[in-house]
Amino acid sequence: MAWIPGTPIRLETENYILRSLTPADATEAYIAWWNDAEVQKSLGFPPRGWTKDQAVTHISKFDNRGRFHLGIFPKGQDEPIGFFSIIREAGSRVVTNVVIGNKDYWGKAVVREVRPVCLDFIFDEMRVEKVVGKVNSDNYPSIFNYKALKYKTEGVLRHHAKDLDGNWIDEVQFGLLRDEWFEIRKDLK
Amino acid sequence: MGAASELNLKARELLAEALQLDVSEVPEDAAIGVTDRWDSLAHMRLIMALEAHLGKPVDTDAMVAIEDISGIVDILKTA
Numbered sequence: 001m002a003w004i005p006g007t008p009i010r011l012e013t014e015n016y017i018l019r020s021l022t023p024a025d026a027t028e029a030y031i032a033w034w035n036d037a038e039v040q041k042s043l044g045f046p047p048r049g050w051t052k053d054q055a056v057t058h059i060s061k062f063d064n065r066g067r068f069h070l071g072i073f074p075k076g077q078d079e080p081i082g083f084f085s086i087i088r089e090a091g092s093r094v095v096t097n098v099v100i101g102n103k104d105y106w107g108k109a110v111v112r113e114v115r116p117v118c119l120d121f122i123f124d125e126m127r128v129e130k131v132v133g134k135v136n137s138d139n140y141p142s143i144f145n146y147k148a149l150k151y152k153t154e155g156v157l158r159h160h161a162k163d164l165d166g167n168w169i170d171e172v173q174f175g176l177l178r179d180e181w182f183e184i185r186k187d188l189k
Numbered sequence: 190m191g192a193a194s195e196l197n198l199k200a201r202e203l204l205a206e207a208l209q210l211d212v213s214e215v216p217e218d219a220a221i222g223v224t225d226r227w228d229s230l231a232h233m234r235l236i237m238a239l240e241a242h243l244g245k246p247v248d249t250d251a252m253v254a255i256e257d258i259s260g261i262v263d264i265l266k267t268a
Contacts, residue, residue: 107230137249140236141229147256148222156249170249 003125005065011117018070018084018114020062025071026055029079033101034058042099044136046164072100072114081105084118092129094122111145116188119149123178130177137170138163146174150184200261203242207235220257235261243268 003009008020021030033039034048034055048054062069066088071080081102089095096118098111122131133151135142147153151174160171176184198212204219205212208226221227232255239247239261251264 107228109228111229137252140233140252143253144221144229144232147253150222153253156253158249172249172253 003121006063008064009068009070009121011070011114011121013113013117015075016110016114017073017075018118019073020064021059021069021071021080021083023056023059025080026052026059027079030101031055033082033099036101038103039099039101041164042139042142043097044139044161044163070118072110082110084114086118086122086126088126088128089132092127093132094126094128094130095132095134096122097133111142112148115145115149116185119176119181120185123181128178130175131181133174133176135172135174136161136163137172143172149176150180151176152180196262196265197258199242199265200258203238204235204258204261206238207231218257221255223257239264 008022009018010020011018031050031052034050037047040047050058059069061067062085068084068086070084070086072082072084073080079102082098082100082105084096084098086094086096096115098115100106100110119131122128132154133142133146135146137143137156154173154175157171157173159168161169163169201212201215204227205215208215208219208224208231210226216224219227221232235255236247236252239252243264247264248267251260251267254260254263
């Protein structure tokens with residue numbers, strides 16, 4: 001069934017269900033990701049120090065029209081292990097970011113499994129022309145995941161931000177066009 | 190051993206360390222998206238090993254360009 005803008009979405013992979021999070025999903029585990037130094041480092045932030053109210057406010061900003069906040073749930077489990085966010089930046093461009101908050105799933109190829117189904121939704125249902133990923137140059141695992149799916153490196157923004165130690169770091173922008181994804185997904189294992 | 194061969198061997202050694210394999214087990218065509226053991230954590234180990242070997246951070250453009258052994262060799266040439 002075609003997606004109806006404004007309604008929650010549900011995507012499925014071999015091992016995971018991704019669905020739109022609601023304020024009820026602002027659990028202790030979810031809040032803990034925002035307050036964990038290691039997890040937040042991947043986003044280039046220090047721990048946020050969020051309360052439940054702040055987590056609920058954050059989730060409520062996603063309208064399932066141009067902004068999606070999808071929890072990543074291992075099949076058979078009620079607790080998400082991370083989230084995949086999709087945000088329409090301009091008419092036909094989307095930026096995404098993914099966080100695996102549950103460290104037991106680090107190195108388990110979760111992003112490589114879930115990103116393709118999200119890209120299918122973005123290009124097939126949202127019908128955008130381009131997906132963008134922006135990552136700090138010291139986020140090597142994230143850079144790997146973009147390259148593994150054959151995103152193009154569009155540019156390196158030099159000394160674009162400071163890391164948590166106050167040192168200048170670069171930001172790398174990756175991009176993937178609609179026609180490029182249609183070709184890439186033909187060859188996915 | 191010529192310089193090019195030495196660089197290729199060093200690249201394979203660093204990649205082997207990152208993939209947690211013996212050098213002899215690293216395929217000649219090892220590449221991101223091709224070699225299963227070359228996952229996100231292995232990639233992180235590779236970059237960190239390169240920086241330790243060079244004694245300095247890897248240039249971002251060169252780091253992002255790594256897709257296979259030749260990308261590692263290109264970085265080693267800058268040492």
